[in-house]
Amino acid sequence: MAEILDGRSFAEEIKGHVREDVLKLKERGIQVGLGLLLVGDHPASRQYYRATLKACQKVGVRALEFRLPEDSSQNEILNMVQAINADERVNGLLVLFPLPRSINPRRIVNEIVPEKDVDGLGAISVGRLAAEESTFQIFKELSYAELRTSRVTAMVTSFLPCTPFGVMKLLERYNIDVKGKNAVVLGKSLAVGKPLSLMLLAKEATVTICHKETKDLAGVVQQADIICSATGVAGLIRGDMVKEGAVVVDIGINVLPDGRIVGDVEFDSVAPKASYITPVPGGVGPVTISILLENTLRSAQSHEFLKNPYSLKIDLSR
Ligand SMILES: NC(=O)c1ccc[n+]([C@@H]2O[C@H](COP(=O)([O-])OP(=O)(O)OC[C@H]3O[C@@H](n4cnc5c(N)ncnc54)[C@H](OP(=O)(O)O)[C@@H]3O)[C@@H](O)[C@H]2O)c1
Known part of the structure; x- marks a missing residue:
């Protein structure tokens, strides 16, 4: 069973550091x-x-x-x-x-x-x-x-978009090295999929980007050591599409007709095969x-x- 990538506690950790440094500036x-x-x-x-x-x-x-x-x-x-x-x-x-x-x-x-x-x-x-x-x-x-x-x-030249940068930091927080890994990113939006692909590439992953026109999505996802999904399609990634031991990062936020919030990943079928997985809610959000x-x-x-x-x-x- 996969270990949970706990975004809530990581977010609290980050906020704790921010609070300390904000206070130092205030002083x-x-x-x-x-x-x-x-x-x-x-x-x-x-x-x-x-x-x-x-x-x-x-x-x-x-x-x-x-x-x-x-x-x-x-x-x-x-x-x-x-x-x-x-x-x-x-x-x-x-x-x-x-x-x-x-x-x-x-x-x-x-x-x-x-x-x-x-x-x-x-x-x-x-x-x-x-x-x-x-x-x-x-x-x-x-x-x-x-x-x-x-x-x-202190010499920051520009800032990285918050959601994909958060994904990269969350992976690092759990010592997940992306170097040399096959990373598949689903979604190519300017806010999430595209910058995340560039960040994974900068950290030397081999990156494949999928979108609506991708042929054989399941076949591509099956090759992935790291799967990052940001499509807004509930249940797009199922257990049979995931390689044993893959790291699964679910960025999607979807509201079901009954009001429940779910990601792009079918958690119950994917979690038993993955090594790490983000929950929705409580993961990247x-x-x-x-x-x-x-x-x-x-x-x-x-x-x-x-x-x-x-x-x-x-x-x-x-
Ligand atoms: N956790 C967070 O903090 C956070 C932040 C931002 C967004 N989100 C969530 O992340 C999801 C994506 O957000 P976004 O702003 O990137 O959305 P977006 O601009 O609508 O982009 C969605 C992307 O998914 C692709 N896609 C849609 N259906 C697909 C399918 N069946 N197979 C493969 N690819 C498919 C689209 O492909 P095409 O380009 O071909 O249309 C597009 O590139 C949403 O659920 C959003 O709520 C979460």
Whole structure:
């Protein structure tokens, strides 16, 4: 039976470290701030907004709310993003999705300056990930945990998207080495599947990306040492598709007609064959927001470090 990759306790661990470091900055008179831009009142945006707000309170990050009405024009939203870019109180900006239908979301996300793009979805952040120019890739021989405590994190060039980066950190937390492994990623979205594939590749996995047009999905998945599914299709991965001992990361979040929340993976048939598996809920989901908070903290540290490289002492002992 597979060992559970427990995202809830890992998320608490991350938040604990973030809280400590936020406090250290506070003692120096620096308040870490996360901007939340909510356009309109979509239930999904509101739900994520509330969860982020709660997490901010837990770690002492100041949440700054920026609201615009549903019928805002693209220019009005762009003006707001530019104002937030210039706002010294804001270290990171999260734009809540979905935006109203008339708005081009890429145009909005690309307007965020990379230093504040803590969701890592702007074109520059994505490009730096693809070019292996993000801080966490440049120093690829170091683990993410080692990087967290080293001075190089103070020189963060851009941020990695929260959900896929959370997956990579969760794997590392359980000492699952991806180097040389066959990794199959299901889904190629810009927020999850594509960046996750690039991160696995940067850590020297052999990566296959599947999508709706993939022929013989079961055959491809059967070859995988590591399966990461982000499709939003409940029950897509069944036990007969999984190699004995595979690591299974279920990123999907699906609400069934009876209200239950499940992932893409049929847990009961897959868990007996896998070596590790994430539950849904309680797997990747909780890690995502804690990474967002960590990225926001890094942005604040980086800002301070660049202002005065000798003022910021980073604890190397942990
Ligand atoms: N845990 C978290 O924190 C977190 C964060 C973000 C998203 N999610 C969840 O992750 C899932 C994916 O999110 P997303 O934003 O990446 O969604 P998305 O933009 O809708 O992308 C879904 C991807 O899955 C592929 N796909 C759909 N049906 C498939 C099938 N039958 N076989 C193979 N591939 C298939 C699509 O292929 P095509 O490209 O060919 O259409 C697409 O690339 C959702 O359930 C979402 O709720 C979770």
